[in-house]
Structure formats: structure tokens, C-alpha cells
Amino acid sequence: MARPEVEDVELDLFVRALKLRHGYDFGEYARASFRRRVQSLLQSTNSATIGELTARVLRDDALLPVVIAGLSVPVSEMFRDPPVFRKLRDEVLPLLASYPRINIWQAGCAFGQEVYSLAILLEEAGLYDRSQIYATDFSDAAIARAQEGIFPAREARLYSENYLAAGGQHSLADYYHARYELITIDARLRRNVTFANHNLVCDGVFCEAHLILCRNVLIYFTDPLQNHVLELFRDSLVRRGFLCLGTRENISFARAAQDFRAIDPRLRIFQLERLPA
């Protein structure tokens, strides 16, 4: 058998060090994307090799948040994939309207673009005042950013186009203040949002949700972890609750997928069909 590449060995040791020393388990992260993120971290932390980064993160606790932030690399935009938000607006929210209280879990909230998109959607549907959004991420740095709700002004045009394509009823500018190079989301949109640290790898059920959004998060997980998280979602959803994934996600290899029925297979919006035995 061929000798393994040194970088492959270093990557294994890095994962092991984060788990043993800091309790973060990246063992079930899909290795190809994870490798790229670690390589980006080498540049941002001025480490020559993964081995050097491993040695530093073992002894320097102050480096840990930097590493965790680098390994979460949240990228999103407001109303990304407008047809998804249109579908939520037109078909899912009217069904949720029959509940006296609506709980929504945004799992992997990154910098909050989708949280605020959701809040606007609920506001315009007249449902926001009886809704609670739980926005979670495993990166404290991401949560802090999401709570601020500040985005580069150069993104505003894309966000506005998405908003209108998603069936927005006003102008997106009604929901933010622009100053210099930044836009700040209206703090009123945060009134029913609870931000919290939650790690899909190891944390459990914490609410009874009517809708869970988790878009483009499971793509970073191996099949077993994907299935584990789908089970977590199943156990967190009310009967006939909704799950919204990224539009290119494939859950057909996960056992837990049997418990969900696609109400829109193309947009990856599912409804919980079966309760766990």
C-alpha cells in the first residue's frame, strides 16, 4: 500500500487535536471541503503547515475562536434562491397561520441573512408578532455578527432583487438603514429572534418547531452525520412540521429521509410525515 501523503496525516491529527483538547468534533465533516477550509486557515493564521496549526491550537486557547470561525465560513445572502422564499410565503406560512404560536428554527444561521429574510416574510404575512425564531450556530463569532445585522452596502442590490423576486410587498430599503458602506437591519426585526449557540454535531432537541430552515449546512456533513441531524430535526418538529433545505441537497441516502415527504422536491421543502416510533 502506498505511503499516505503527509498532509492527509496532518489533517487527521488536526481533527483529533480539536476533539481531544477542545471538544469540537469535525470527524464527520465531509473531508474535501473541510480540507479547503483548513488550508484557508493556514493563510489567515500564518501557519506554514497543518501540523504547525495543530501545535498552536493545542496550546493557545485564544486561537480557538479564530479556528472555529474559520471552519464555519458562513456564506449566504438575503432571500437566496427567491423561489424558495416565495414558496414559503405562498404555501407554508398560510398553513402555519393556523397555530396560535409559531416556532421557527434557523439551524446554522451564519451571519443572519436568512434570519432577517424570514422575519420580513413573517412580518409581511402578519404573523411575526406570534412567531419566535430560534437562530443557532456553533460559531460564537457568527452569532455575534448575526445579532448585529450589519451587511456591506454593495450586497444591497442583490438582496433587493432577491426580495422582490421572492414576492416582497414593499421595498427592502424599508427594512434597513444605509450608512456609508454598510446597511444596518432595522432592530425591530430582531424583536422575536433568539440567538443561541447550538452545535448540530453534539447538541440535542431544544424546541418544538413548526418550521426548520437549514440550508446548505448538511452539504458539509458525511452521510452518517447528515442522517443524525435529520433525526434531530424530525424529533424537533411538530407533527406535519416543515423542513427547508438547500436546493441542491440530496438526502436520499439518509434513513431519516423516509420520515419526510417533499412538498416541493425541486425546492427541497419537506413535511414531516411520520413520528418516530
Add this chain to the structure above:
Amino acid sequence: MRRRPALVVAGCSAGGLRALHTLLGGLAPDFPLPLVAVCHTGSDDVSLLCELLARSSALPVREATERTQPQPGRVYIAPSGYHLLLGEDGRFALSVDPRVGFARPSIDVLFESAAVARGDRVVGIVMTGANSDGAQGLERIRARGGLAIVQDPADAEVDLMPAAALAQAGADHCLPLVEIAPLLNRLAR
């Protein structure tokens, strides 16, 4: 002695649609390898792109699906807005990590992951384009023992991308577009 290739990865940008037509049109109907392509088209509708390409291809052309295994004799195009990677188990993986050199999908990301996943059994091809995406990826493919093919810049609709690839990675074969498919047909036998 090099082992028979198991996978072909290809990247193109400006002028890439025409280049892919030529490349796919020249592949034998019984071409025995999967071919995976990143083409920066700026279009959101990859299914339309696949339909167009299928007209000049004897092989089926599809958007790559997350977690599925690339099949022999099929052509896969990266979905718009995602990086496409070969997982270490050989299956397709997607990411929405930041753009690399303004591109998502990025040719470098596909090539580097393919190099890790399949090592010396990868053939990488860089064709026409107006940026330097693919140069680093091709370097990684060669570093892990794979084979590099670059379209002759003099033959490319836009020569920047093949020239950048040659400068950074070099090539095992540098030749006009129409000769790339016949070479692949021979290499795959």
C-alpha cells in the same frame, strides 16, 4: 508506467461553451470515464446548458448531484452558485464557501479535490478563459501524479486561462482543442 486514468476534470470560462461542444463532440460514444466540467457561464440554468451540450455529445450530460458517484461514460456539469468537489470517497460534494478568484464554482476547487481523491488517475484539462482559475488546481493534479492537458493558448478563444495554467503548472500535453478529445479517447483505452 502511468496507471489508466479513472476520471477527467475540465475547466473553461470565456468561450467555454463552444469549447465544451468541441470537446464533448469528439469523445467516443463508448468513452469509458466520467468527465466532470466547471464552466463559468454566468447562467443560473445549468439544466439548459446540459441540454445544449447534449446535442453535440454522444454521452449523456447532467448537472452533478450531491453525494452521487460519477459514472463511466457520463458528463457532469457543476451546478451554478456552488463549488463542486470530488469527495475522498469518490462521490460528488458541494460547498457554498466563498468564491475563489471571483468564481463559484471554481475550477481550482474541483481540480484540487479530484487530485486528493483520485491521485495519479486524474486527467485535468484547462481550456479557454479570461482569468487564471484552474492553474493552481492543475498544479495540484500534477503534484499528486495526475496528467495535465492545456489547450494551446494560440488556439484558445481567450488565451489568459490556458496561458496561466501553463505558467504555473506546465502541462503533459499542450495542443489545439480539436486534438484533446482524440487524446482522451486514446488515454482512456
